């Protein structure tokens with residue numbers, strides 16, 4: 005027999021607030037137990053949902069009945085030079101700490117560090133540092149995966165998928181987590197990353213690590229208006245070794261002021277930056293004075309620092325915002341109405357202008373916009389006050405999705421499709437492209453038992 009969790013309630017939701025139900029939750033501690041669970045589920049045709057840490061924002065790990073399999077006992081982390089071998093249940097913050105002890109780091113930096121390795125791989129998560137390092141998929145070197153036929157296979161980067169797939173279009177964005185990555189010469193690790201727990205159960209992964217730079221400059225730069233900040237984004241994107249370029253609008257700053265009274269009173273937007281340096285005396289540091297002046301940023305009142313404590317303070321500042329928004333959403337009692345769309349970089353300002361125009365029309369004072377502006381992937385969060393507004397929010401999100409698709413963008417830049425965005429995928433891809441994805445699903449999970457309801461309906 006395999007271990008199960010006594011209390012299944014925590015596994016019936018994720019951070020989106022989406023809720024489901026399940027008969028049992030299993031918490032295997034080795035691959036042989038994973039295979040036994042898969043064999044029993046297949047024999048009895050019981051749907052199987054894979055749980056990570058539950059920080060997902062799309063209901064992807066929330067079961068629609070059947071069994072849940074949680075990899076929480078797979079917590080090992082072994083650090084090598086340039087790579088880390090992790091159990092799927094290892095927590096991102098533990099990886100960060102272990103890598104830092106060897107003066108290395110994991111490139112993409114998904115904001116929610118309590119996510120687990122299986123989760124960030126399966127959603128092809130992105131983060132603040134994806135601006136320079138890309139999303140998680142790019143950093144997966146190897147995977148150990150159990151499929152629904154009960155076979156466990158090891159894949160290394162370079163191992164090609166050994167059955168025919170049909171290629172689909174890619175959006176013109178720097179990141180996307182919308183459906184399967186069906187590209188020419190597809191490798192197994194690229195197919196499985198971003199497959200949202202629908203193709204196989206990841207038990208181990210090898211991830212790429214980078215050497216820590218000699219020094220890092222980090223900062224929070226304040227501006228009078230969003231417009232000034234967005235113009236600075238365009239000027240600053242090409243800066244050498246810039247690795248973070250994040251945005252907060254005036255409503256975000258207003259929310260944060262309760263915890264951060266030092267935010268300048270007349271600031272209407274902020275950019276968070278991080279830059280790799282050769283040393284604290286790097287000539288790059290001096291260039292920021294002119295950059296701030298050219299961008300009409302608040303030169304005196306912006307915050308800069310070099311120490312680990314500074315980086316942590318600014319990281320915490322950034323993380324507090326989505327956490328506060330989620331908390332407000334929960335207290336309001338409505339689902340989360342947030343976007344995870346990205347546009348081609350040169351359409352970033354068009355998308356932002358459309359967001360603001362529509363939000364001001366329908367949700368004046370009840371929205372925040374923040375996020376990964378370096379990748380043209382800012383998140384709009386709508387905060388409806390009543391049921392009528394909640395309905396309007398639903399429609400507005402669909403309007404935003406249509407607009408972003410018309411710009412050549414993606415309806416899921418980093419959170420995935422999960423269960424709550426399957427309709428949006430249909431706006432982005434033609435029926436035949438979605439059918440190409442479903443062919444892969446049928447090939448690897450013919451009874452459609454794994455992650456049922458994610459990405460597309462069975």
Ligand SMILES: Cc1cc2nc3c(=O)[nH]c(=O)nc-3n(C[C@H](O)[C@H](O)[C@H](O)COP(=O)(O)OP(=O)(O)OC[C@H]3O[C@@H](n4cnc5c(N)ncnc54)[C@H](O)[C@@H]3O)c2cc1C
Pocket residue numbers: 018019053054055056057058059060061064065075092093113114115116118119120121122123124125126127128129130131132200201202204205206207326327330418419455458
């Ligand atoms: C405050 C906050 C900030 C966030 N910021 C970001 C951000 O900056 N960038 C970003 O990308 N996301 C962000 N997220 C969303 C979330 O953290 C990510 O989607 C994360 O990757 C989910 O990981 P998890 O372990 O919680 O996975 P879960 O939510 O538990 O599961 C997510 C998906 O992964 C699958 N899965 C989990 N483990 C495995 C496995 N071993 N094998 C196969 N499939 C598996 C599940 O079935 C499910 O489909 C944020 C969330 C919060 C609450």
